[in-house]
Structure formats: structure tokens, C-alpha cells
Amino acid sequence: MTVLSSPQLGAPERIAASSRRPATLGAAAPGAISLAMGEPDAGTPTAVVDAAVRSLMDGRTWYSPMTGAPELREVLARKISAGHPRPTTAREVVLTHGGSAGLAAAMLALVQPGDRVLIPEPTYSLYADHAAMVGADVVWVAARADGSLDLEALRYEAATARMIIMCNPGNPTGRIYSAADLAGIGALLADHPDLLLLSDEAYGSIVFDELPFISALDLSDVSSQVVYCSTLSKTYAMTGWRLGFVVASGPLADKINLIHRTINGPLNTFVQDAALTALATPDADLQKMTASYQERRNLVLEALAGIPDVEILTPQGAFYAFPRISTSLSSDEMVARFAAAGVMVRSGSEFGPSGEGHVRLSFATDVTSLKEGLDRFVTAVAAFPQ
Template sequence: MNQPILTAEPTIASLAVARILKASRRPSSLGTVDSGSIALSMGEPDAGTPRPVVDAGIEALKQGRTRYTALTGLPKLRKALAAKLSVQAARAIKPEQVVVTHGGSAGLAAAVIAMVNAGDRVVIPEPTYSLYGDHVAMVGGEAVWVPNSPNGSLDLERLEHEAATARMIILCNPSNPTGLVYSAEELVSLAHILERHPNVLLLADEAYADIVFDGVPFLSALQLHSIADQVIYCSTFSKSYAMTGWRLGFVVASPERSAAINLVHRSINGSINTFVQDAALVALQTPEADLAQLRASYQRRRDVVVEHLQSAPRVNLLPPEGAFYAFPKIDCDLTSDEMTQRFARNGVVVRSGSEFGPSGEGHVRISFAADVDSLNEGMRRFVETVRSFG
């Protein structure tokens, strides 16, 4: 059934809708795949949720865990998250700093709504996750796109300049769509910028922090102790534990900011499903060996993508260091949207690079979260299509 076409007509919807429609780079067909096509477009782990987590959810349902719980999240889950993140951050994080959210997306949205006013400038290093711009538009903020350097690193000089008049910087690390990991040196330099601008917040989206390859060091924004009160950390159970459809995320901030973010989140979402939070408690007990096995699985698939692209003409790729995305640049006369359409006609669905920021033009995003057989066939179709480009 076709969805109605949204318009910015003021008698139909609010100005917030009009702003999102004007700013959004996200495709309206997101998630739809024609029969016979191979989807390398969605950040959806192929293996499904681990059996112990599923069993915990089922058992919770059998026990009648279907009623409302605390609007900030199940107290036991907040305590467990605070304990885990305290180790990661090498500093004490209290349960009252943790807000359990309806997926990572709702956590990001609640943080932006709670912290950004209409007219505020929000600095977004890019290419990056396309939903950030929609959230900023929703509240009437101004998205300030700052292209990364050609090697994928932060343009710290430009960020220093923009921070002088900004309310927030939004950083995705590891990066969706490039798969690059920002170095400790870059993050420490970014922290120094925020020290000089204490009214600027850092919204750090670290959804892929558990998926880093080749032993690349990863420094969390939670470890930037000098700006701890300026950091709003957002993550999710979706990627590390393959719980995308369970819709469970979490935000960590100072107690005062967490209270404000929770107020927004609970006003929109109410409380989170109780049995899902019970399952999440089991997910947090996943042995490190299992997480290492997951990383190794994605690294093997990363290698499949890199191997295929090495044989493709006119393709340039910064090898992904984390997450499960590759972001090749293709030297041809087609736009990113036109390339994406050509790939789809040839039976492989990828995302247009222009969705992820102005500097994404000329790129496409490949997700290698698919199973290896589908990935190999999808990449075969991808390279075959690239060879047909003029």
C-alpha cells in the first residue's frame, strides 16, 4: 500500500514537518527492496539476536513482565549500564545519569530537543549519519556541515572556528557511513576546543563502539574527563547485540541534562517495554569472547568488500576500521543518486552518498552486515555495474 505524500502545506502539518522535509536527505523508500535484489543498504546485523537474549525476553513475557516500568528505564538496567560504562569511562557514572530510550534514534532526538533551541547552530562533521540533520531541523536549529579532511580526519581548525558560535557538535564514532575511527589525538584536540567553549555540548553517537577492526584503538567520548559535563553520550543495543527490532538505546549525561532529556523522551515515548529491558540485562552479560567473535565476523566481511572493490575501476576507498559500512568514491559522470539508481536496476541496493552530507556526493554507502554469500553476490553485481559507468 502506497504511503501518502507529505507536503509542507501549513494547513496539513506543522512547521516542524516543513523543516524536516526541506532539510532531510534520507530516502523515502528506506527499507524497501525489490524481489531478487540484494540489499547492502541497511545497518541490520544478519545473524539475529543471540538465543540467550531471545530466551530472556520470552521468559519475561511468560512471567507477565508486560506492565509499565519507571519512565527513565528499569532501575536494575540503569544500574547495570552505569556500572559497565563506569569501567569504560574510567570514572564514576551514576544510574541517575542514564536514560533508557526507545532505540538510539529516540535518544538522539530527545537529546537534541532537550538541548537545542530554534536558531541554535549545530556543527556536524561529515559525511555522517543522516538522521542528525533531521533532528536539528525539527527543532528549528541550523545544521552547520563541516567536511572531514580527505583522509577522513576531523577538520579541527574549522571546528574551532565554528565552535565559537555553536550550541552543539554531533560526532558519530566509529563513523556511519565511512567506517573510520577517530584517533585519540583528534578526540583530545576536540576536547580542548570544548574546554575553550564551555557552553558547547558534544553529542557523541557511539552505536558501533564494540565493532572495531585490526586492533585499532578506540577512545570513547566518555573518557574525555575534562569535558565530562559537556558530553552527551548516546548508544544502543541494536548493533553490538543484534537487537535492532527490540528498539532499546540509552543516553548518558550529567544528572541535570539527563533529567531534561528524560523529560522530553518520556513525554513522547512513555516507558520502555519491560520485557525488552529484561532481555537487555542478559545482553549486557555477553562474554567478551562472543563480542570478539562478532568483530571478527564483520572484519571478514569488511575484507570481502575491500577485495571486490580493489578490482573495480575508478573506485577509491578508505578501508573501514569499524562499524559495518564502506563508503567508496566512484570517479564517473553520474551523481550519487544516479549511481544508486543504476545499482538498484542491476539488483544490488546501496545508499546514495549525498544522503550523508555534502561531501558524500560521488560516494555510495555499502553495508556489509549481510551474510557472506549475499555479500559476495551483491559485490559482484556492484563491480559489474561500476564497469558500465561512463
């Protein structure tokens, strides 16, 4: 399914015409339990907050370099080089005002009006908004029934496309792309040297059941065509701090950096100082957080198991579940019914055409709220018409 841009419209009109994102995003009715937002329930670790306070008290309130703090870029480059078969330099790391600004800067820098952008779906709804902002044409490519990429469909479209945008682990599904999926994407890039991959791996550290996770950074043979985007928001519970980063080959990184600093200017100095502390978090602490999400994932699966009208692919990472509910109601109508029952979720249609019939719920909230929210969810489903 292709969604054509309307070049005669301005960017706000294009975004408004194509956006699937709800205008009430983040709002919750009084007394309702929100399972709608993708935000860790735990506060930012104390050590990270303390580092920010020390930075402020030390007078670190001046502008930072336009391209970001050199030390932070170096630290990220070293971490990436150590973890992936991709030697990475600080030049190739672009610090951004959150992952969203990194995605937007990459799109503005590398995609032209009228370019075709392939978006495997269901997926994060902001990608299509960014494509509309640029004036690109979106080609939705539905996932297979098991959540894997439809590589055949992507190959069919690849010859005339500029970019593939991939979310891994997936939002809203929590699915992880397999080694075969990543190898297939690598083969597509090798066959089409002008094709780029924008891989959003905001949840790359949150993987369950000891499953292997393969990053786009591992596609070393086509690394010049890979643009990797991540954020400190999810891994380190720093959503409100707004610090992300993009990794790309030098020429692409230079273009992305130019766009980002032109729009945003320099990043907050004290936030970058705090990020250095966050990046030094012991792996054991990160594993505890992931284990906590996995326990909550299991609560969701237990609550939904055996309900005749509910089907779900087991989330393998991130902190979302994307059940399909057999009912005559649309996804938007289901969301309204759930809200009336006191639990907030997101409409599946927000995440692409194949999301219709689904809803997304987040299990990043605290266990007590999650259990009560799931009870309300199950009660509401039982009253849905067939």
C-alpha cells in the same frame, strides 16, 4: 556550509525541506540483494530471546518506571564506570526507545530554535533531520581527505555553536576518530563551556584490526559537556527491540529523561529484562561477531581493489564502506543503476554535501549474499559512463 532553518515552517515542513533520507528506506526490489541497510544479519542471540520469553511468561507485561528499569540503569552505570575514567551513576543513564529516540530527546532537550549545530560529515543523515525538527541551523563540516576531523574548521565555528554531533565509528565511512581528534574536541569544549558534544557511538564495540578506540566518555575533563548515545541494536543484534541509552551529567540527563518520557512514556518491561541478559554476553562472543564483520570488510576491500574508478578509505569499524566512484553520474543516479543491476546501496549525498560521488554499502549481510552483491556492484561500475 550552513543550512538555515525556516522558523516560519512547522517541524514536518522543516524536516521535509532539509532531509536527505530516502522515502523508500528499507525497500528492495524483488530479486535484488540489499547492501543498503545497517542491520546485523545474525538474529538476536538465543539467550536474549529466551530471557524475553521468560519475562513475558512470568507476567512482566506491566508498565515499567517512567525513567526505566532501575536495575538496568545501574548495570549500565557500572559498565561505563568500569570501562572509562568517568564515574557514572544511574541518574546519568537515560533509557530510550532505541538510539534514535535518545538522539532526538537529547536534541529537543538541549538545543533551541536558531542554535547552530556543527555536524562533521559525511555522517548519519538522521542528525540533520533532528536539527530541522528543533529548528536549529546545521553547519556541515567536511572531513579531511584521510577521514579525520577538520579541527581547524570546527574551532572557527565553535564560538557561536551550541552543539557538535559526532558519529564514531563513522556511519557511512567506518572510520574511527583518532586520539588526536578526540583530544582536539576536548580542547574545543574546554575553551567553550556552553558548547556540547553529542557523540553517537552505536558501533563502538565493532572495531577492526585491534585498533584503539577512544570514546567521548574518556573526555573526563569536560564530561559535563559530553552527551553519549548508544544502543543495543548493533552490538547485540537487537535492532527490532528498540532499546538505547544516553549518558550525560545529572542536570542534562534529567532534561533528556523528561523529554523522552513525555514523548514516549515507559519502555517495554520484557525488553529491559532481556537487555540485562544481553549486557552479560561474554566478551569472547562479541569479539567473534566483530571478527565476522572484519572478514566481510576484507571481502569488500578485495572486491573493490584495483578497480580504476573506485577509491575507498579502509573501514576501521562499524559495517559500512563508502567508496567514491569516478563517473559523470550523480550519487542518486548511481544508486538507480545499481538497483537496475540487482544490488541495493545508499546514495552518498544522503550523508552530507561531501558524500556526493560516493555510495554506501553495508557488509552486515551474510557472506553468500555479500559476494553476489559485490559481483553485481563491480559489473555495474564497469558500465558507468566517465
